[in-house]
Amino acid sequence: MESGLFKGLIPATVLPMDESFKMDEDELRRYIDWISHFKVSGLAVNVDTGEGPHLYFEEQLKVIEIYREELKGRIPIVTGLSARFTDEAVKNAKMLKEAGADALLVFPIPAYAGDPLDPEIPYSYHKAISEAVSMPLIVFQLQRALGGVEYSEQALKKLFEVEDIVAIKEASFDARKFTETLRVVSSLKRKVYMLTGNDNFILESFILGADGGLLGFGTIATDLQVEMIDRVKRRDYDEAFEISRRINPLADAIFMSPVRNYRARLKEALVMLGVLKKAYVRPPLTPISEAERKAVRNALRESSLL
Numbered sequence: 001m002e003s004g005l006f007k008g009l010i011p012a013t014v015l016p017m018d019e020s021f022k023m024d025e026d027e028l029r030r031y032i033d034w035i036s037h038f039k040v041s042g043l044a045v046n047v048d049t050g051e052g053p054h055l056y057f058e059e060q061l062k063v064i065e066i067y068r069e070e071l072k073g074r075i076p077i078v079t080g081l082s083a084r085f086t087d088e089a090v091k092n093a094k095m096l097k098e099a100g101a102d103a104l105l106v107f108p109i110p111a112y113a114g115d116p117l118d119p120e121i122p123y124s125y126h127k128a129i130s131e132a133v134s135m136p137l138i139v140f141q142l143q144r145a146l147g148g149v150e151y152s153e154q155a156l157k158k159l160f161e162v163e164d165i166v167a168i169k170e171a172s173f174d175a176r177k178f179t180e181t182l183r184v185v186s187s188l189k190r191k192v193y194m195l196t197g198n199d200n201f202i203l204e205s206f207i208l209g210a211d212g213g214l215l216g217f218g219t220i221a222t223d224l225q226v227e228m229i230d231r232v233k234r235r236d237y238d239e240a241f242e243i244s245r246r247i248n249p250l251a252d253a254i255f256m257s258p259v260r261n262y263r264a265r266l267k268e269a270l271v272m273l274g275v276l277k278k279a280y281v282r283p284p285l286t287p288i289s290e291a292e293r294k295a296v297r298n299a300l301r302e303s304s305l306l
Contacts, residue, residue, distance in 0.1 A: 005076045005103065005136075006167050006193035006211055008041030009226050011218030012049035014267055015063065017280040023059060025066065027277060032070040034275055038222040040075060041212060043067065046096075047080040047105055048146060049216035049263060054282045057092060061099045068100035076102040078138065078214070084109060086125055090132040103136040104129070105169060105214070108149040119155040123162070130164035138195065138214070139168040141181060145259055150177055156184045160192055169214045171197025175204065182209050199255050199262075203244040206232045216262060217254060220269055221247045221305060246303055253299035256292075264288045269296050272306060 013035060016027035035043065045067055046052030046060045055063070060079070067077050079101040083089035093104060106129060111121055130137060139159055142148020150172055151159065159165060170181050178198060185192050186209070196205030199217040206213075206229060218225055224243050231240035254265045265288055267279035281287070288296075300306035 003191075003193070005042045005078075006195060008039070008212050009218050009222070009229055010042040010044050010078060010195070010212060010214040011035060011038075011040055011222055012044040012047045012214060012216040013219055014263065014270065014276075015045075015050040015052075015055075016267075016276055016278070017282060018278070019280060021280060021282045023055075023062065024278075028063070028066055029070055031276065032067060035219065035222065036071060036075055039226050040218070040222065042076040042078050042102070043071070044078040044080070044105065044214055046082070047078075047214075047216075048142075049219065049266065050080075051263060051282050051285070052080040053082045053107065054285070057095075061095060064096060064099040064101055078103045078105055080105045080107055081129070082107040085111070086128045089125065089129055093129050093133045093135075097133050097135055101135075103138060103166075104133070105138045105140055107140055108142060108147070112149045117149065117152065117155055119152070119158040122149075122151070122155060123158045126159055126162045126165060130162050134164060136166045137162070137164045139165055140171070140197075141168060141177075142171045142197070143173045143259075145173075146171075150174075151181075153180070153184050156181065160185075160188055160190075163190075165192065167193035167195050167211075169195045169197045170205075170210075173198055173200055175201060175208075178205065179208060199251055202251070203228060203232060203240055207237075216266065217251050220254070220266060220273070221250060221303065249302040250296075250299040250305070253295045256295070260285070261288055261292065265292060265296050268293055269300060272297055272300055 016024040018024045081104045193211040195214045196210040228243040264281045270276040
């Protein structure tokens with residue numbers, strides 16, 4: 001896998017749906033055409049932003065096949081791997097790879113619940129997936145508010161013994177946890193890429209040492225985020241901070257409490273920008289309130305995007 005995938009912006013894409021809450025294939029193809037015109041290093045599908053855990057598995061495969069058809073190998077495809085237990089994960093991983101995925105973002109599973117987490121549980125889970133598909137794997141450290149897990153230092157070090165694990169998406173939304181995780185990653189004897197998933201401190205993540213970003217916010221103001229990441233990597237901090245100040249009001253509006261509504265807010269924002277026609281999300285997710293819609297519209301204007 002070309003390491004460039006993990007050195008830039010990987011937008012976590014949304015999945016357009018129709019009024020029956022089914023995938024809108026025509027809209028999806030138009031959306032792929034739009035998002036693929038930016039200088040992104042990869043595209044993430046079937047992840048939280050794209051309601052991946054709420055899709056039937058055959059729908060997840062169809063999403064990858066559509067991306068593969070539209071992208072024609074121009075941009076790597078990262079897919080979420082969501083399962084309930086090891087055998088299901090192994091079976092799904094094989095089919096996701098066959099459908100056209102280039103890397104897997106391995107979602108936490110119910111067996112991780114409860115403290116303390118025995119490091120052997122996530123290790124054996126990732127190890128089994130690695131042995132089955134031998135492809136790049138991304139560990140997913142996700143804030144508990146979205147049903148995720150925050151790994152201990154011991155668990156992280158054990159996980160990184162799996163050589164197919166080439167990156168970690170750190171999405172605790174906690175700067176202290178981010179830096180603690182970065183310290184563990186930096187201490188390893190091999191390169192593991194640090195991908196920020198912290199939509200609330202993107203610029204700061206890169207200043208602290210992130211290599212790339214796998215971000216739900218990356219599907220909006222995409223060109224600005226690509227430029228901001230490029231600027232900070234060139235140590236052009238003044239311009240990077242200027243872009244950050246411009247887009248921060250929008251990030252704050254999209255990810256305000258309750259954070260679970262961010263998927264619907266992103267779709268509403270993309271409708272306001274003319275990228276999508278409808279903002280349907282699959283139940284039990286719900287449409288956002290008129291007050292939220294107003295906050296998103298105001299933030300788009302404040303960010304000079306509308």
